[in-house]
Amino acid sequence: MLAAMTDEHRSWWRDAVVYQLYIRSFADGDGDGIGDIAGIRSRLPYLRDLGVDAVWINPWFPSPMADGGYDVADYRDIDPLFGTLADADALIAEAHELGIRVLLDIVPNHTSDRHAWFGAAVAAGPGSHERLRYLFRDGRGPGGSEPPTDWESVFGGPAWTRVMEPDGRPGQWYLHLFAPEQPDLDWSHPEVRAEFDSILRFWYERGADGFRIDVAHGLVKDPAFPDLGPRLRAPRAGDPRPHPYWDQDGVHDIYRGWRAIADAHGDRPFVAEVFVSHPERLARFVRPDELHTAFDFRFLQAGWEAKRLRTAIDEGLRVLAPVGAPATWVLSNHDQTRHVTRYGRASATAPEPVAPVGAAGAALAVADPTDLALGRRRARAAVLLMLALPGCAYLYQGEELGLEEVEDLPDELLQDPAWLRSGHAIRGRDGCRVPLPWSDGASPFGFGPAGSEPWLPQPAGWGSLSVTAQTGDPDSMLELYRSALRLRREHPGFGADALTWLDAPDGVLRFGRAESLEVVANLTADDVPLALDGRRVLLASAPLAGHRLPGDAAAWLG
Numbered sequence: 363m364l365a366a367m368t369d370e371h372r373s374w375w376r377d378a379v380v381y382q383l384y385i386r387s388f389a390d391g392d393g394d395g396i397g398d399i400a401g402i403r404s405r406l407p408y409l410r411d412l413g414v415d416a417v418w419i420n421p422w423f424p425s426p427m428a429d430g431g432y433d434v435a436d437y438r439d440i441d442p443l444f445g446t447l448a449d450a451d452a453l454i455a456e457a458h459e460l461g462i463r464v465l466l467d468i469v470p471n472h473t474s475d476r477h478a479w480f481g482a483a484v485a486a487g488p489g490s491h492e493r494l495r496y497l498f499r500d501g502r503g504p505g506g507s508e509p510p511t512d513w514e515s516v517f518g519g520p521a522w523t524r525v526m527e528p529d530g531r532p533g534q535w536y537l538h539l540f541a542p543e544q545p546d547l548d549w550s551h552p553e554v555r556a557e558f559d560s561i562l563r564f565w566y567e568r569g570a571d572g573f574r575i576d577v578a579h580g581l582v583k584d585p586a587f588p589d590l591g592p593r594l595r596a597p598r599a600g601d602p603r604p605h606p607y608w609d610q611d612g613v614h615d616i617y618r619g620w621r622a623i624a625d626a627h628g629d630r631p632f633v634a635e636v637f638v639s640h641p642e643r644l645a646r647f648v649r650p651d652e653l654h655t656a657f658d659f660r661f662l663q664a665g666w667e668a669k670r671l672r673t674a675i676d677e678g679l680r681v682l683a684p685v686g687a688p689a690t691w692v693l694s695n696h697d698q699t700r701h702v703t704r705y706g707r708a709s710a711t712a713p714e715p716v717a718p719v720g721a722a723g724a725a726l727a728v729a730d731p732t733d734l735a736l737g738r739r740r741a742r743a744a745v746l747l748m749l750a751l752p753g754c755a756y757l758y759q760g761e762e763l764g765l766e767e768v769e770d771l772p773d774e775l776l777q778d779p780a781w782l783r784s785g786h787a788i789r790g791r792d793g794c795r796v797p798l799p800w801s802d803g804a805s806p807f808g809f810g811p812a813g814s815e816p817w818l819p820q821p822a823g824w825g826s827l828s829v830t831a832q833t834g835d836p837d838s839m840l841e842l843y844r845s846a847l848r849l850r851r852e853h854p855g856f857g858a859d860a861l862t863w864l865d866a867p868d869g870v871l872r873f874g875r876a877e878s879l880e881v882v883a884n885l886t887a888d889d890v891p892l893a894l895d896g897r898r899v900l901l902a903s904a905p906l907a908g909h910r911l912p913g914d915a916a917a918w919l920g
């Protein structure tokens with residue numbers, strides 16, 4: 363059962379480990395090849411035994427699925443692919459029984475073009491009340507035939523699409539920072555605000571323990587709609603100029619309102635997806651009367667490079683300290699190339715990260731040669747590093763199995779809108795969304811009933827990475843995760859708020875958490891001496907060579 367929702371001294375979410383469920387690829391209960399709520403329910407004991415505090419479920423609302431469910435047609439129901447509202451209620455109740463909290467994914471920047479509001483806006487014509495909930499504008503140039511601004515969609519191409527007016531003539535343009543099937547809402551409209559307040563309450567009342575906020579930095583646009591000019595569409599690190607649609611100051615007022623609603627329902631955290639130009643800007647989202655937490659993606663972007671990682675950790679903690687918010691670390695998610703693959707590339711140790719993470723977090727990295735064995739070795743060390751940091755950690759389903767990015771999916775199966783919108787220049791994010799292998803043998807590897815065909819093909823070799831293949835093997839990735847999560851829960855050293863850096867050779871990160879815990883991560887290729895000083899090794903990502911920590915390995919000492 364869940365512990366008390368509010369602890370006077372420490373809220374559960376301040377150091378939670380949250381497991382991200384990409385529902386369509388987690389477990390398929392009904393055999394249609396697509397993961398669903400029934401599948402999640404059948405695997406809840408797995409999540410309890412793994413030792414996570416909560417799950418975050420990617421959007422499960424009715425959707426035409428133009429962007430994996432981030433195009434929501436109805437925020438108060440469940441897509442029939444995934445189940446029913448009754449199934450959702452049952453899942454939330456069963457998760458709570460097992461002590462697992464449930465975070466949902468709210469998508470406030472845009473709806474689906476099949477949302478009733480958008481259909482009404484197109485039908486009602488220019489100047490109508492219905493159009494004011496979205497961002498319709500007249501075009502420029504002769505007959506308004508050019509987009510109102512030069513803004514670009516994160517998925518490629520212009521961020522504006524022209525509609526046919528009710529009289530059959532080409533008319534106004536609407537803004538979509540993502541796909542054309544994802545029209546942006548106008549958050550200056552009181553009905554938009556009221557609607558989302560009501561959606562939050564709807565799910566709180568059904569038992570949701572919190573929300574991940576999609577594109578939390580994008581809701582408010584500069585009302586002057588200035589051109590971007592030569593400026594890149596993604597916020598650039600350190601660029602002090604305000605951007606016309608990312609990280610506008612007006613978003614904070616929205617989140618202060620949301621915080622009040624959350625507080626009225628107990629201790630139910632938000633975690634914001636935020637991309638900002640400077641770490642200090644991140645802290646603004648988690649001021650005491652705003653959101654509880656926000657992902658700090660710089661840790662993920664730092665590659666396997668000690669100085670960059672240390673900077674990301676230090677700055678992340680430094681900017682959050684004054685506002686009292688915990689850091690939120692993550693190595694992978696449904697928008698990023700899986701980190702086993704990223705860490706196996708030469709680019710992992712390059713002086714500058716070569717894979718910029720866009721405002722959507724889209725995986726833009728080119729597929730350069732990858733050493734998966736090296737990537738897995740580093741991934742084992744990386745998770746010990748991440749789980750030893752103060753704050754929250756998010757795990758993306760399948761990383762506990764050491765799954766790699768699937769880079770050879772057939773072109774005709776790719777579904778990411780980025781693939782289409784980029785004119786097939788960007789393969790997109792399907793490679794990190796391949797259905798999980800639960801048992802060895804052959805596909806579907808227990809993802810669905812025998813004979814069912816997963817929506818994306820699983821690599822033939824994934825049986826050896828399956829849950830059954832790894833369970834009980836002390837050297838497996840899965841058992842490393844299980845041991846790490848158990849220790850993190852049980853060892854008092856992990857409760858400390860701060861970390862203290864300790865002397866270490868170049869390329870080695872070494873820090874203490876309270877007196878009783880020391881963490882050493884060796885990001886070089888060579889082994890280094892490990893001074894135990896009376897401590898013992900609690901957990902290591904690779905076998906030690908006597909009193910030496912091998913290259914690309916990490917250890918917890920206590």
Ligand code: NOJ
Nearest residue numbers: 429432540576577697722
């Ligand atoms: C971020 C989500 O994580 C991503 O999957 C989605 O495509 C965009 N936001 C647009 O909603």
